[in-house]
Amino acid sequence: MPDTDATTLPICRACGTQYGAPRQDCPVCLDERQYVGADGQQWTSRAALSADGHRGRFEEEGPGVLGIGTTPAFAIGQRALLLRTDSGNVLWDCVPHLDDEIIERVHALGGISKIAVSHPHFYSAMVDWAHAFDAPVYLHEADRQWVGRPDPALHFWSGRTHELADDLVLINPGIHFPGSAVLHWSAGDGALFTGDVVHVCPDPRWVTVMYSYANHIPERPHAVRAAADLLADYRFDRIYGGWWQRVVPSGGNEVLERSVEQYLRFEEGIPEGV
Ligand SMILES: [Zn+2]
Numbered sequence: 001m002p003d004t005d006a007t008t009l010p011i012c013r014a015c016g017t018q019y020g021a022p023r024q025d026c027p028v029c030l031d032e033r034q035y036v037g038a039d040g041q042q043w044t045s046r047a048a049l050s051a052d053g054h055r056g057r058f059e060e061e062g063p064g065v066l067g068i069g070t071t072p073a074f075a076i077g078q079r080a081l082l083l084r085t086d087s088g089n090v091l092w093d094c095v096p097h098l099d100d101e102i103i104e105r106v107h108a109l110g111g112i113s114k115i116a117v118s119h120p121h122f123y124s125a126m127v128d129w130a131h132a133f134d135a136p137v138y139l140h141e142a143d144r145q146w147v148g149r150p151d152p153a154l155h156f157w158s159g160r161t162h163e164l165a166d167d168l169v170l171i172n173p174g175i176h177f178p179g180s181a182v183l184h185w186s187a188g189d190g191a192l193f194t195g196d197v198v199h200v201c202p203d204p205r206w207v208t209v210m211y212s213y214a215n216h217i218p219e220r221p222h223a224v225r226a227a228a229d230l231l232a233d234y235r236f237d238r239i240y241g242g243w244w245q246r247v248v249p250s251g252g253n254e255v256l257e258r259s260v261e262q263y264l265r266f267e268e269g270i271p272e273g274v
């Protein structure tokens, strides 16, 4: 698909979602899990971000895991992660900015064989990343309505799990968004990649889950319990959240279990006097 003017396609300044054509509003921001800024809907583009001095930021976030983001930070300020796996580089989650320098640098690392995105808040400019590296993007079918730029590179999976490679599986815990995904990498001591489907807290002894982080709406307790039960089938030492240095460095399963237990104690009511 020709990409001649993709650098000028509209990108929402608040959430970083790129759309395939100009529009008045951003559905992702109008949703109760995001927000429209006080100054109203604002747009930019990759070309405008480059002109404003935005550049790629690359930093190791763990063994075989390279963070790729933008400096200065833009929109929700997330970073993507490049997993150096035995079956090629996998990009987990995505960012709105992409320029020639970033493309060159990632090509020098071996390019990208597959892209998988946790949920609509990280869809960003995934189609541009897919085209730049000739890589398919894996999204859960249940969130298809949030795709702002349909493209043949987008592949939709359904059900609770989808195998990306022998040691990589996408899991749908059904929290934050119906089609939310986390990625389990079984290599070494195991790692779980979560975006903010499971959010790594400033104190990495804790993670949390929310329906809406922007508007502080908690996730439904029964959904949290079901997600925790599903994830308990996988072993992971590290948990990689969606932002720089939001990483649980060890004991991932225990951190998740303890955090969910605490969450449910508060959500479901702590008996008086305890
Ligand atoms: Zn938006």
Ligand SMILES: [Zn+2]
Residues within 6 Å of the ligand: 119, 121, 176, 196, 197
């Ligand atoms: Zn989110």
